[in-house]
Amino acid sequence: MKRLAGFYILAAVLIATGLIFPDSYYVTVVGVTICTNAVLAVSLNLLMGYAGQISLGHAAFFGLGAYASAVLTTKYGTNPWLAMLAGVGISGTLAFVLARPILKLKGHYLAMATLGMGIIIHIFFVQADWITGGPDGLSGIPEISIAGLAINNDIRWYWVFGGLMLFTTWISLNIVDSRPGRALAAVHGSEVAAQMTGVDTASVKAQIFVVSAVIASVAGSLFAHQQAFVSPESFSFFFSIELVTMVVLGGLASTFGAIFGAVLLSILPEFLLVFEDFEVLIYGAILMIIMIFLPEGLFVSGSRIVTGWLKKRELSTQ
Amino acid sequence: MSLLSVSGLEKKFGGVTAIAGLDFKVDPEIIFAIIGPNGAGKTTLFNLLTSIYTPTAGTVTFDGHDLTRLKPFQIAKLGITRTFQNLQIFLNMTVLQNVMVGCHLRSRCGIFEAAFRLPSVLKEEKRVREMAMEALEFCGMQDIANRDASSLPYGVLKKLEVARALAAKPRMLLMDEPAAGLNDTETVSMSKLIRDITSSGVTVLLVEHNMGLVMDVSDRVLVLNYGELLSEGTPQEIQCDPRVIAAYLGE
Amino acid sequence: MTDQLFQFLISGITVGSVYALVGLGFTIIYNASDVVNFAQGEFVMIGAMSAIFLYRAGVPYPFALAAAVIITMAVGMLLEKLAIEPAKNASVVTTIIITIGASIFLRGAALLIWGKDIYGLPPFTKDVPISIGNATLLPQNLYVMGGTALSVLAVRYFFDKTITGKAILACSCNRKAASLVGINVNRMLLIAYGISALLGAIAGILVTPITYTSYDSGVMLGLKGFCAAILGGMGSSMGAVAGGLLLGVIESLGAGIISSGYKDAIAFVVILAVLFIRPSGLLGSADAERV
Numbered sequence: 001m002k003r004l005a006g007f008y009i010l011a012a013v014l015i016a017t018g019l020i021f022p023d024s025y026y027v028t029v030v031g032v033t034i035c036t037n038a039v040l041a042v043s044l045n046l047l048m049g050y051a052g053q054i055s056l057g058h059a060a061f062f063g064l065g066a067y068a069s070a071v072l073t074t075k076y077g078t079n080p081w082l083a084m085l086a087g088v089g090i091s092g093t094l095a096f097v098l099a100r101p102i103l104k105l106k107g108h109y110l111a112m113a114t115l116g117m118g119i120i121i122h123i124f125f126v127q128a129d130w131i132t133g134g135p136d137g138l139s140g141i142p143e144i145s146i147a148g149l150a151i152n153n154d155i156r157w158y159w160v161f162g163g164l165m166l167f168t169t170w171i172s173l174n175i176v177d178s179r180p181g182r183a184l185a186a187v188h189g190s191e192v193a194a195q196m197t198g199v200d201t202a203s204v205k206a207q208i209f210v211v212s213a214v215i216a217s218v219a220g221s222l223f224a225h226q227q228a229f230v231s232p233e234s235f236s237f238f239f240s241i242e243l244v245t246m247v248v249l250g251g252l253a254s255t256f257g258a259i260f261g262a263v264l265l266s267i268l269p270e271f272l273l274v275f276e277d278f279e280v281l282i283y284g285a286i287l288m289i290i291m292i293f294l295p296e297g298l299f300v301s302g303s304r305i306v307t308g309w310l311k312k313r314e315l316s317t318q
Numbered sequence: 319m320s321l322l323s324v325s326g327l328e329k330k331f332g333g334v335t336a337i338a339g340l341d342f343k344v345d346p347e348i349i350f351a352i353i354g355p356n357g358a359g360k361t362t363l364f365n366l367l368t369s370i371y372t373p374t375a376g377t378v379t380f381d382g383h384d385l386t387r388l389k390p391f392q393i394a395k396l397g398i399t400r401t402f403q404n405l406q407i408f409l410n411m412t413v414l415q416n417v418m419v420g421c422h423l424r425s426r427c428g429i430f431e432a433a434f435r436l437p438s439v440l441k442e443e444k445r446v447r448e449m450a451m452e453a454l455e456f457c458g459m460q461d462i463a464n465r466d467a468s469s470l471p472y473g474v475l476k477k478l479e480v481a482r483a484l485a486a487k488p489r490m491l492l493m494d495e496p497a498a499g500l501n502d503t504e505t506v507s508m509s510k511l512i513r514d515i516t517s518s519g520v521t522v523l524l525v526e527h528n529m530g531l532v533m534d535v536s537d538r539v540l541v542l543n544y545g546e547l548l549s550e551g552t553p554q555e556i557q558c559d560p561r562v563i564a565a566y567l568g569e
Numbered sequence: 570m571t572d573q574l575f576q577f578l579i580s581g582i583t584v585g586s587v588y589a590l591v592g593l594g595f596t597i598i599y600n601a602s603d604v605v606n607f608a609q610g611e612f613v614m615i616g617a618m619s620a621i622f623l624y625r626a627g628v629p630y631p632f633a634l635a636a637a638v639i640i641t642m643a644v645g646m647l648l649e650k651l652a653i654e655p656a657k658n659a660s661v662v663t664t665i666i667i668t669i670g671a672s673i674f675l676r677g678a679a680l681l682i683w684g685k686d687i688y689g690l691p692p693f694t695k696d697v698p699i700s701i702g703n704a705t706l707l708p709q710n711l712y713v714m715g716g717t718a719l720s721v722l723a724v725r726y727f728f729d730k731t732i733t734g735k736a737i738l739a740c741s742c743n744r745k746a747a748s749l750v751g752i753n754v755n756r757m758l759l760i761a762y763g764i765s766a767l768l769g770a771i772a773g774i775l776v777t778p779i780t781y782t783s784y785d786s787g788v789m790l791g792l793k794g795f796c797a798a799i800l801g802g803m804g805s806s807m808g809a810v811a812g813g814l815l816l817g818v819i820e821s822l823g824a825g826i827i828s829s830g831y832k833d834a835i836a837f838v839v840i841l842a843v844l845f846i847r848p849s850g851l852l853g854s855a856d857a858e859r860v
Contacts, residue, residue, distance in 0.1 A: 101845045112840065117837075126830070174432055175429065179426075179442070181432065182422075188410060192370060194419070196406075197423070198399075198486060200389075208429070280677030281674055283673055295656060
């Protein structure tokens with residue numbers, strides 16, 4: 001089936017990598033980071049790429065999920081899955097309540113509002129030490145088990161996050177190619193025309209805001225268990241910006257573009273480590289250069305160049 | 319029994335009165351044209367009828383429903399769709415997808431069913447595709463269904479807007495300058511399309527500068543000048559009305 | 570209590586002045602090129618850091634300050650020439666990422682050149698606190714406020730009265746039309762970035778004797794400048810100034826009366842509240858979509 005071809009390739013690569021290199025640092029550590037970031041980027045892309053609503057506060061929902069799990073399991077001994085559900089409830093409710101007033105805003109005002117939301121929640125993580133442990137964070141988050149199998153080593157976490165990434169990708173591909181997905185793209189294309197074809201734009205935007213928040217929250221809960229420790233800096237404004245960068249770098253409105261961006265930005269720091277003091281400088285330069293020369297993103301601009309080249313070749317061989 | 323009735327409609331922007339106390343009625347299944355010099359308030363009137371603007375005073379009633387407090391998507395739900403003076407095509411989609419958005423009100427799938435792609439979704443997708451193709455065929459565009467909207471010329475996009483609006487199966491269609499920017503052949507095919515739309519039972523409200531087209535297709539014509547009703551009648555009556563001639567040619 | 574409030578007000582206006590200048594810089598670039606320049610805060614950092622190092626290298630204080638301003642302007646213009654101009658047709662989000670990349674790049678460069686330490690500058694004149702009731706005011710506070718006021722007036726004069734200023738405004742209204750009447754749009758953009766960097770450098774130099782600075786202090790300031798510009802209404806330069814001052818005062822009062830840890834949160838709550846009520850900021854005009 002053509003619609004899911006990319007999805008099957010992704011699944012094959014993920015499984016093959018895990019099976020062939022189960023001990024590699026790039027699978028057990030970088031691989032887990034890649035999958036986590038990919039889940040977040042794909043969920044953000046639903047809101048940003050498809051619906052065209054920028055969010056500079058996505059890390060906040062990731063953090064709410066993580067803290068919900070951390071606080072409930074360490075302080076109240078709650079079952080991890082119930083804690084995750086509670087995180088989903090908190091993130092989903094907050095997103096639902098904020099969606100209408102925030103997504104009524106446009107352009108830079110929307111960017112500002114989501115940024116503010118993210119920063120307020122981050123400050124809460126830092127300051128509300130009676131519940132969040134403050135800047136030191138919370139440690140001793142218990143491990144989880146799935147169907148009796150304890151997720152207690154790195155490769156098992158790779159499978160968990162890999163599974164979540166595939167699931168998120170599948171959901172994203174499904175939504176995009178459906179009535180609500182088209183309504184989202186319509187909001188992006190022309191809000192007034194969307195309204196005149198009967199799309200309740202405010203409600204559609206709110207729905208996708210909730211969906212992307214809930215996915216981020218689930219990823220956050222798993223992240224908390226995987227790290228066994230949470231602290232505010234994982235969920236700062238900088239991480240929100242990094243997520244936006246992943247989505248834009250890969251190419252807006254492309255699920256695989258978002259994954260591509262997540263892979264790139266997760267691997268890049270590993271390679272830049274050898275540059276030591278120059279790391280930050282080079283990182284910034286790479287971002288600028290990619291965006292200047294491939295403004296539609298690596299994946300989208302890149303695949304366009306490749307198909308254009310293939311077409312040319314086809315013509316010249318005929 | 320008229321389908322649309324407008325009474326005492328007024329819209330002010332700051333100190334400027336764009337529409338001043340307008341009254342008129344539109345009977346079902348006719349072509350009702352609204353003409354007037356540039357700045358007469360024609361597009362403003364359309365924006366009022368579709369609640370993109372809120373009127374300062376007055377009411378709009380469609381088939382017994384008061385439209386003045388509704389949101390644009392609720393108005394679409396009642397069976398009014400429109401096209402736009404400056405195109406509002408979804409350039410990020412294909413032709414077919416544009417028209418499939420037009421079927422939004424005739425399908426029901428929600429975000430959770432869609433996310434998990436339940437069997438009901440597959441069935442509905444197929445149905446929506448058929449409905450969209452039907453609308454495209456009506457406008458003679460079935461052959462370019464899979465082209466990207468952004469790759470098409472202006473004249474085709476104008477038609478695409480009509481197809482998208484028709485896909486909603488409206489009872490009334492508001493067309494804002496459908497022939498603007500079209501060449502002669504395209505204009506002829508557009509006026510045929512407008513007639514076909516009415517024959518299929520849809521009431522058409524038409525704003526248009528091309529007088530040939532207006533006088534050719536319309537059943538009733540309303541002339542606006544500085545936001546006020548100057549004259550209303552059949553095309554023949556309007557063409558002979560000295561006030562209309564004065565407004566158009568200058569005194 | 571009133572003395573204390575007065576004290577909060579003094580520090581609020583001082584910090585707010587910096588926000589105002591950064592916000593004004595934001596607005597100038599936004600008006601000229603539709604770009605939200607997230608590297609704006611780095612101008613403040615570069616202005617302050619280069620002044621510090623020139624001064625420590627033995628350059629006489631006033632010359633060190635002047636040279637720092639020139640260096641920052643050069644950085645601003647280079648940014649326009651090398652990163653913004655080549656990406657002319659990029660979408661809004663793409664340009665945002667470019668300026669974020671620029672901000673990271675400049676921070677990385679500052680880290681390489683100046684290291685991670687925190688530095689200060691000596692006050693402009695002898696540091697004798699002035700007492701007003703029980704509140705005290707440093708001469709440097711007055712320099713910050715006065716310097717900001719002068720800069721704002723100069724910017725106003727430039728855009729209202731000079732041909733170049735009007736030409737930049739023309740670019741902001743309609744770039745194509747501006748170039749058709751013979752305005753060199755690229756040069757105007759270059760000048761806009763230069764002015765904006767100039768304002769950042771002035772802000773950095775004025776406030777560093779009070780607040781100190783380090784290679785990464787630009788991020789938060791840039792963010793606050795963006796807040797100021799949004800609060801006032803994106804595109805309105807006097808709105809940005811008012812927004813900056815308001816933001817400074819809110820933060821200072823919030824920190825003093827409620828809790829210093831939550832001061833940024835309080836500021837952002839106020840901004841969100843303003844946006845919920847007025848979606849185009851305090852002085853922004855709501856532009857209706859034409860269909």
